[in-house]
Amino acid sequence: MRPVGRSETDSLYFSYPHFEPPQERAHLEDRAPVAIVGAGPIGMTAALTLARHGIASVLFESKATFNDGSRAICIARPSFHILERIGAVSPFLDKALGWTKGRSFYRGKQILEFEMPDSADEKYRPMYNLQQQFIEQFLWQAIVAQPLIELRWQSTVTGIQDIAGGMMLEVRDLNGTYTMPAEYVLAADGARSPLRKMRGHRLHGEYYEGKYVIADVQMPHDYPTIRRALFDPDCRPGGTVLVHKQPDDIWRIDYQLADDESEADATKEENVRASVAAVLADLDYHGPWELEWWSIYSANTLALDDYRDGRLFFIGDSAHIVPIFGVRGLNNGLADAENIGWKLAHVLTGRAEPALLDSYSPERRGATLDVFANASKSARFMTPPTRGWRLMRDAALNLALSHDFVGFLAKPRQMTPYTYADSPIVAADDQTFGQGSPVAGAALPNARLGEGFLSDHLGQGYTLISFDAALRVDLPDLVTLHLALETPAARVLGAGPKTAYLVRPDGHIAARWHDAAPDQVLAAFHLSQGRPAQ
Amino acid sequence: MTPQDVEAVYEALARKIDAIAPDQTEPFLAKLALLLAYDCADVARVQRRIDEAALNLDHP
Ligand SMILES: Cc1cc2nc3c(=O)[nH]c(=O)nc-3n(C[C@H](O)[C@H](O)[C@H](O)COP(=O)(O)OP(=O)(O)OC[C@H]3O[C@@H](n4cnc5c(N)ncnc54)[C@H](O)[C@@H]3O)c2cc1C
Numbered sequence: 151m152r153p154v155g156r157s158e159t160d161s162l163y164f165s166y167p168h169f170e171p172p173q174e175r176a177h178l179e180d181r182a183p184v185a186i187v188g189a190g191p192i193g194m195t196a197a198l199t200l201a202r203h204g205i206a207s208v209l210f211e212s213k214a215t216f217n218d219g220s221r222a223i224c225i226a227r228p229s230f231h232i233l234e235r236i237g238a239v240s241p242f243l244d245k246a247l248g249w250t251k252g253r254s255f256y257r258g259k260q261i262l263e264f265e266m267p268d269s270a271d272e273k274y275r276p277m278y279n280l281q282q283q284f285i286e287q288f289l290w291q292a293i294v295a296q297p298l299i300e301l302r303w304q305s306t307v308t309g310i311q312d313i314a315g316g317m318m319l320e321v322r323d324l325n326g327t328y329t330m331p332a333e334y335v336l337a338a339d340g341a342r343s344p345l346r347k348m349r350g351h352r353l354h355g356e357y358y359e360g361k362y363v364i365a366d367v368q369m370p371h372d373y374p375t376i377r378r379a380l381f382d383p384d385c386r387p388g389g390t391v392l393v394h395k396q397p398d399d400i401w402r403i404d405y406q407l408a409d410d411e412s413e414a415d416a417t418k419e420e421n422v423r424a425s426v427a428a429v430l431a432d433l434d435y436h437g438p439w440e441l442e443w444w445s446i447y448s449a450n451t452l453a454l455d456d457y458r459d460g461r462l463f464f465i466g467d468s469a470h471i472v473p474i475f476g477v478r479g480l481n482n483g484l485a486d487a488e489n490i491g492w493k494l495a496h497v498l499t500g501r502a503e504p505a506l507l508d509s510y511s512p513e514r515r516g517a518t519l520d521v522f523a524n525a526s527k528s529a530r531f532m533t534p535p536t537r538g539w540r541l542m543r544d545a546a547l548n549l550a551l552s553h554d555f556v557g558f559l560a561k562p563r564q565m566t567p568y569t570y571a572d573s574p575i576v577a578a579d580d581q582t583f584g585q586g587s588p589v590a591g592a593a594l595p596n597a598r599l600g601e602g603f604l605s606d607h608l609g610q611g612y613t614l615i616s617f618d619a620a621l622r623v624d625l626p627d628l629v630t631l632h633l634a635l636e637t638p639a640a641r642v643l644g645a646g647p648k649t650a651y652l653v654r655p656d657g658h659i660a661a662r663w664h665d666a667a668p669d670q671v672l673a674a675f676h677l678s679q680g681r682p683a684q
Numbered sequence: 685m686t687p688q689d690v691e692a693v694y695e696a697l698a699r700k701i702d703a704i705a706p707d708q709t710e711p712f713l714a715k716l717a718l719l720l721a722y723d724c725a726d727v728a729r730v731q732r733r734i735d736e737a738a739l740n741l742d743h744p
Binding site for chain 2: 541542544545546548549553555556
């Protein structure tokens with residue numbers, strides 16, 4: 151929502167482009183290898199992942215421009231690696247605000263300052279703030295430069311049917327209705343997912359009570375990019391407020407509504423203005439500010455039981471809704487998009503078996519359930535649901551004023567990449583490694599390597615990292631990276647002279663061996679491509 | 685702990701509860717529980733004590 155007199159896309163800092171529906175119509179009904187419904191951040195990332203692996207796609211978007219407000223603003227480090235792999239990271243690095251630090255306050259007093267894990271071995275910072283319109287704009291720029299992707303604006307998918315060897319979509323735009331067949335379809339159509347409804351699926355999970363107004367203001371506020379959480383502040387007794395800095399002097403103020411505040415009242419402009427003014431006074435900011443945009447958000451944990459329905463895959467918000475604390479809505483969806491993207495590409499180019507696609511739902515739904523476990527903890531702390539949770543939360547916050555050991559409870563449980571330990575395409579972990587190195591299924595940690603980083607040396611497809619110069623495995627789509635035992639990577643990976651790690655296109659470890667042999671590598675490679683053991 | 689020690693704690697608690705605002709009893713006791721649990725450093729034992737403390741209280 152925006153102040154009276156300004157349209158949904160009349161922003162103080164962002165110029166919304168206007169995109170026309172396809173004018174050239176002759177090819178509209180041509181079969182596509184992959185159709186993607188929804189050009190939000192997740193649909194666009196899926197298209198770019200497919201393209202990176204050589205697969206063309208058609209992307210449908212109902213709207214004529216990017217989404218109306220800043221929405222998801224926190225991009226986590228693993229997502230920056232995804233953006234790098236799809237060739238889109240550079241404008242993000244130029245514009246986004248990296249951060250490592252958070253501060254929590256209880257009744258105006260600081261009780262905690264935390265640092266997120268960061269080191270010289272990391273190429274990217276743990277978190278970056280950037281408005282969702284920029285995220286979408288930068289992904290769109292990458293799409294425009296990519297001949298394998300056709301993005302059709304103002305094109306709404308109104309029907310979907312199974313046909314032999316694929317699915318048939320019914321599409322409506324200003325010029326009429328048409329059908330288009332595709333071998334596979336990705337539903338990236340957001341939290342209200344029309345495709346989910348068309349196919350009769352429902353989200354399951356928990357609804358939490360707490361509601362937040364999220365408001366953006368523009369102001370020359372002189373404070374570094376440090377996430378602030380205010381518990382029980384003067385401006386909102388009993389409530390919680392979050393404050394984030396974004397580019398272009400935009401500040402995100404999230405504040406929790408009291409139980410007796412109705413959604414309709416809380417989102418009235420004069421009430422938003424009054425609430426924001428009170429927060430700013432608490433922050434000791436007394437300068438000018440302008441209201442840019444606001445919305446309302448609740449803390450639900452909901453997901454589909456299965457992210458796959460035949461040749462249709464649900465990715466992003468269509469598959470799961472997560473609470474805003476811990477900033478996983480966007481980040482979790484980006485990992486979905488990359489996961490299904492490389493798998494579909496490998497199947498469609500005949501490199502892998504269709505069985506590979508069976509691993510999408512267990513891997514990504516597993517990640518969502520893990521997010522839920524953490525998000526539920528965060529939600530209970532940010533918005534205690536009952537007397538017991540509230541009493542203990544307040545006691546912990548109060549105690550944190552004098553004792554450090556409880557302060558960590560106020561830490562946001564930020565995004566760490568999920569370990570696909572139970573995945574059908576991940577080999578059993580080699581137990582002979584010592585503690586501290588990454589297990590099979592985990593995301594490969596980064597390390598300094600030469601002038602750059604280990605991640606700079608990974609292939610487009612699979613990479614075999616070997617500390618044994620004699621280990622050679624010849625496979626199409628596999629790059630071997632021989633590393634010396636003196637490298638920082640050897641330390642991070644707990645390597646011995648014969649250690650090897652097999653890394654997937656999405657940077658997760660498919661298998662690892664303290665003492666690797668070529669036939670083991672072959673077997674793990676086949677497993678990782680959905681082929682039965684040979 | 686000797687009976688004298690237990691009595692000293694019992695009296696100190698009574699005095700402190702009287703000294704703080706009446707509506708602060710619950711947070712006070714909750715903070716104290718967290719502090720003592722931290723000192724005790726034995727989760728299983730603390731969990732047992734949590735269950736024992738709930739014995740013979742009215743339950744809804
Ligand atoms: C008001 C609001 C505030 C939010 N705030 C935060 C936040 O503070 N932090 C956070 O982490 N996350 C936040 N989120 C969530 C975050 O925006 C989403 O997780 C993220 O956008 C998910 O991306 P997506 O691509 O899956 O879905 P979306 O971004 O919703 O994109 C779906 C797209 O599909 C299109 N579409 C739908 N149906 C059709 C159809 N039939 N045919 C063609 N196109 C279709 C839609 O027009 C839309 O562009 C917020 C979401 C909302 C709505």
